[in-house]
Amino acid sequence: MSAQQPPHKGFTLIELMVAISILAIMAAIGGVIYSSAQASARDSRRKEDIADIKKAMYLYKATSGSFCVPAVDCNTTSNAYYPISAFYSGYPTGGITPILAPYLRTSPLDPQQSTDNTHVYGLRITGDSTFEVYARLENMTGVTSECTPPTDAYNHNFVLSNNEQRSFF
Numbered sequence: 001m002s003a004q005q006p007p008h009k010g011f012t013l014i015e016l017m018v019a020i021s022i023l024a025i026m027a028a029i030g031g032v033i034y035s036s037a038q039a040s041a042r043d044s045r046r047k048e049d050i051a052d053i054k055k056a057m058y059l060y061k062a063t064s065g066s067f068c069v070p071a072v073d074c075n076t077t078s079n080a081y082y083p084i085s086a087f088y089s090g091y092p093t094g095g096i097t098p099i100l101a102p103y104l105r106t107s108p109l110d111p112q113q114s115t116d117n118t119h120v121y122g123l124r125i126t127g128d129s130t131f132e133v134y135a136r137l138e139n140m141t142g143v144t145s146e147c148t149p150p151t152d153a154y155n156h157n158f159v160l161s162n163n164e165q166r167s168f169f
Contacts, residue, residue, distance in 0.1 A: 039138040042111040049108035050121060050133040050160045053084065056103035057123075057131055057162065067131045067162075069099050084108060084121040110135070122156060132161040 011019075061067050069082075101107065112119040122134035134156035 043137045043139055045111050046135040050135050053133045054160055056100040059103040067125055082123045132159045134159050
């Protein structure tokens with residue numbers, strides 16, 4: 001009489017490898033989707049912030065009568081550019097933020113802002129009655145128009161002016 005072996009309990013090595021592979025693929029896909037969702041959320045925040053800056057500029061103009069800020073002669077300075085950054089040390093201290101602070105709910109700072117100013121908003125006053133607000137978006141999907149970026153705009157690729165909205169690559 002031959003002895004029967006008891007049935008195996010557990011999973012084979014192949015079954016475990018297949019299950020682990022499936023989990024790894026699902027984790028990788030989830031990570032990409034999560035990263036994309038974060039970038040999209042940061043871009044939405046950037047668009048809201050520069051829209052707030054645009055509104056603040058209109059309120060500033062209603063108070064002062066012009067988009068020009070102190071120490072800028074709009075008759076001679078046609079392209080005064082100001083980074084909007086907590087770390088910017090140029091004029092005025094903190095960029096343009098202190099001048100617009102009374103008209104803003106909160107200080108608009110890029111979600112990825114760093115001390116080296118690689119992620120900052122920018123404001124260009126292009127005359128007594130015009131201005132442009134710049135941001136660097138991570139995802140340009142759905143943005144259709146193009147323009148030439150200014151040379152000092154910190155690699156921005158999106159601009160909102162008091163006349164229009166546009167992007168550049």
